[in-house]
Amino acid sequence: MPINDLVAAQNTAGAPLVRTEPIQERSAARIDALLDAAAEVVDEIGFDRLTTAMVAERAGASIGTVYRYFPDRIVLLQALRDRALLRYRHSVVAAIHAESPEHWWNAVECAIDAFVAMFRTEPGFRIIRFTDAERSGLPGEEEPEQAASFASQFASILSEEYGLPAGEDLAFRLEIVVEIMDGLINRAFLDDPMGDARYIDEARVVAREYLERRYDPKS
Numbered sequence: 001m002p003i004n005d006l007v008a009a010q011n012t013a014g015a016p017l018v019r020t021e022p023i024q025e026r027s028a029a030r031i032d033a034l035l036d037a038a039a040e041v042v043d044e045i046g047f048d049r050l051t052t053a054m055v056a057e058r059a060g061a062s063i064g065t066v067y068r069y070f071p072d073r074i075v076l077l078q079a080l081r082d083r084a085l086l087r088y089r090h091s092v093v094a095a096i097h098a099e100s101p102e103h104w105w106n107a108v109e110c111a112i113d114a115f116v117a118m119f120r121t122e123p124g125f126r127i128i129r130f131t132d133a134e135r136s137g138l139p140g141e142e143e144p145e146q147a148a149s150f151a152s153q154f155a156s157i158l159s160e161e162y163g164l165p166a167g168e169d170l171a172f173r174l175e176i177v178v179e180i181m182d183g184l185i186n187r188a189f190l191d192d193p194m195g196d197a198r199y200i201d202e203a204r205v206v207a208r209e210y211l212e213r214r215y216d217p218k219s
Contacts, residue, residue, distance in 0.1 A: 003096055003161070006153055007089045031069050031079075034059050038080050039124030047077055047127055084125045088118050089150070104162035105208060105217070108177070111154065112207065115181055116200055119189045126189050151175040164215055173214060177207045 037059035041050050052073050056063045070076040095110035118125045151174040158174075159166035181203055188199035 003093055003157055006093055006150075006157065007086070027069075030061075030065070034061065034066060034069065034076070035080050035083055036123070038076055039122075042077075042080070042124040042127045050077065052076065080124055084118065084122055085150075087122060088114060088125075091117060104158050104164055104215070105211070107158060107162065108207070108211070109204070112181060112204060116185060116188075116195060119185060119195060120193070126186065149175065151178050169214075173211060177211065180207050180210070
């Protein structure tokens with residue numbers, strides 16, 4: 001799987017979340033503004049208390065404008081989640097291209113670094129849990145069709161680019177790493193907007209030791 005396909009996969013996986021199609025440039029800018037407003041509200045009060053009226057007020061838009069693109073708050077939150085995940089994937093691809101990692105662990109580190117950066121820079125990201133989003137959208141929401149998870153897609157990259165053995169085992173082990181990162185890095189940002197370095201550093205150590213038990217650290 002080419003590295004750039006990590007972004008293409010997320011683009012393909014996203015369901016049509018907005019009512020108005022095709023999305024023109026002006027409409028796309030308006031949608032981004034509404035999602036920016038939603039992200040700010042989510043960071044302040046959490047996703048469970050967000051309402052479309054709050055988003056309209058924060059964005060300086062009418063409630064009708066919100067409903068033009070998002071029929072309800074769930075669709076709005078799903079769109080916010082999908083945008084955050086797409087931006088995360090973009091940042092992983094950009095980091096790998098910039099760093100040109102020679103070792104599979106360095107590629108994994110690029111993904112971890114990007115994950116930490118999203119917590120620091122992407123409004124709403126720390127509230128909408130990464131593993132919940134990758135599994136089934138928002139907590140309690142089931143999606144009828146699941147795209148390949150980030151873990152399985154990243155496994156394809158590690159297999160094709162770095163020679164790790166392809167198959168379900170690698171994808172499963174990367175899924176475990178996603179769970180580790182999600183738990184420890186969420187904890188790192190619980191009280192510190194820049195992240196508690198102790199949890200971030202320990203997350204790297206745990207993830208690396210876990211993967212190197214199965215895959216040759218020198219490969």
